[in-house]
Amino acid sequence: MTSRNPLSIILDQNKLTGPNYNDWFRNLKIVLSSEKILYVLDNKPPKEAASDISETELAKLEKWWDHDLQAKSYMLASMSNELQRRFEEAVNAADIHFHLKELYGVQTRSERHATVKELMTTRLRDGTSVHEHGVRMIGLIEKLVGARRGYSW
Structure with a gap:
């Protein structure tokens, strides 16, 4: 024991x-x-x-x-x-x-900054479906909203 x-x-x-x-x-x-x-x-x-x-x-x-x-x-x-x-x-x-x-887990400031940067610079690329692009953008927004609440998605 x-x-x-x-x-x-x-x-x-x-x-x-x-x-x-x-x-x-x-x-x-x-x-x-x-x-x-x-x-x-x-x-x-x-x-x-x-x-x-x-x-x-x-x-x-x-x-x-x-x-x-x-x-x-x-x-x-x-x-x-x-x-x-x-x-x-x-x-x-x-x-x-x-x-x-x-x-x-709480995101660090640099992680939030990187997420915002990715969100602002992400563009719909040729050959990519609008649905996939929308899902990606929603995921980035949810990641930021979760970070604001103290969560990391």
């Missing part, structure tokens, strides 16, 4: 509700760094083991999945009940991280 990380109390006291994503994520990184498992948030899971995998490689794979399960558990345990239900079926911690960042 492993002992509880004393730093995890900051996750208990600051559960993710959505708008507090940046603060929650900063606290999560502190806890996962102390556990030396932060890498699972940014790395894709390894491929399934081949039947002829070496014992060393199998041990590495099992260690990665154990670390991923630990990170995913920290993440889910520190979310509101609504968000837990939404992400409980997620395959791995990196997947949860990606979706949370898409939903709640």
Whole structure:
């Protein structure tokens, strides 16, 4: 039985509700760094083991999945009940991280500037359908509106 990380109390006291994503994520990184498992948030899971995998490689794979399960558990345990239900079926911690960042990550000023620039300079090109162009423009506008609300689409 492993002992509880004393730093995890900051996750208990600051559960993710959505708008507090940046603060929650900063606290999560502190806890996962102390556990030396932060890498699972940014790395894709390894491929399934081949039947002829070496014992060393199998041990590495099992260690990665154990670390991923630990990170995913920290993440889910520190979310509101609504968000837990939404992400409980997620395959791995990196997947949860990606979706949370898409939903709640705040765009930086330079990202907003780049989006505005793209919106203002995008033109309908020859051979492109009006529908595709419209969808692209709507996507850029939604990205800006989401950023204004504190969300990144």
